[in-house]
Amino acid sequence: MAKAKAVFVCNNCGYESSKWLGKCPACNEWNTFFEQKLDTNVATKKKEKETAKSVALKNVEYKEISRISTGFGELDRVLGGGLVDGSLILIGGEPGIGKSTLILQICDKIKTDKIVLYVSGEESAEQIKLRADRLKINKNNIMFYGETDIDLIESEIEEKKPELVIIDSIQTIFSDKVDSIPGSIGQLREITSRIMRMCKEKKVTTIIIRTCNKRPETLQDQEY
Ligand SMILES: [Zn+2]
Numbered sequence: 001m002a003k004a005k006a007v008f009v010c011n012n013c014g015y016e017s018s019k020w021l022g023k024c025p026a027c028n029e030w031n032t033f034f035e036q037k038l039d040t041n042v043a044t045k046k047k048e049k050e051t052a053k054s055v056a057l058k059n060v061e062y063k064e065i066s067r068i069s070t071g072f073g074e075l076d077r078v079l080g081g082g083l084v085d086g087s088l089i090l091i092g093g094e095p096g097i098g099k100s101t102l103i104l105q106i107c108d109k110i111k112t113d114k115i116v117l118y119v120s121g122e123e124s125a126e127q128i129k130l131r132a133d134r135l136k137i138n139k140n141n142i143m144f145y146g147e148t149d150i151d152l153i154e155s156e157i158e159e160k161k162p163e164l165v166i167i168d169s170i171q172t173i174f175s176d177k178v179d180s181i182p183g184s185i186g187q188l189r190e191i192t193s194r195i196m197r198m199c200k201e202k203k204v205t206t207i208i209i210r211t212c213n214k215r216p217e218t219l220q221d222q223e224y
Helices: 040-050 073-078 099-109 125-134 150-160 185-202
Strands: 004-010 033-039 088-093 116-120 142-145 164-168 205-211
Touching (some): 088 185, 116 150, 142 150
């Protein structure tokens, strides 16, 4: 197993420190620090990347990026022509504006024979099926996975090798490497970076749903 290096992160504002602090110097909140373990493998990989050599841009060759149509002309246009293999897309919005409905319609319309994996930490298979029935969606390749543990979600993706993964929603998913509640800044950082890495490595396109309140308290001044 890789040695883990520790970093302490403020759960309220995301401030990082090498040691535990009682009071956050950035947002002045008390007892918001928790330990986040960093995998040193990531640091090693970064080092490898830093040894890259310069190349003449005019000699660089590339393959045409393959895109899959979502089945919605308007959405394809926003995405620059469709979903790119191994990309990560965030769909955010207030509760009840129809994010889950839109996602289910994408699952239905996307042109693929591979599995579309719908991961839900909020709703049951029955609730999603009810919505699918209402929308007259009954494709064979849409699979439901009701799980919130990122380790198990990753294994399921490894096994099912889906074309598209839906995470509904990001704030219900957790990693036991982070000692804070699902939806906290620490968890969101860890989960998002794990999903991002997985997308790239396994060439799986992932759509993350993020429910935002009208005035997100801790998020308004943040990058998240
Ligand atoms: Zn803070």
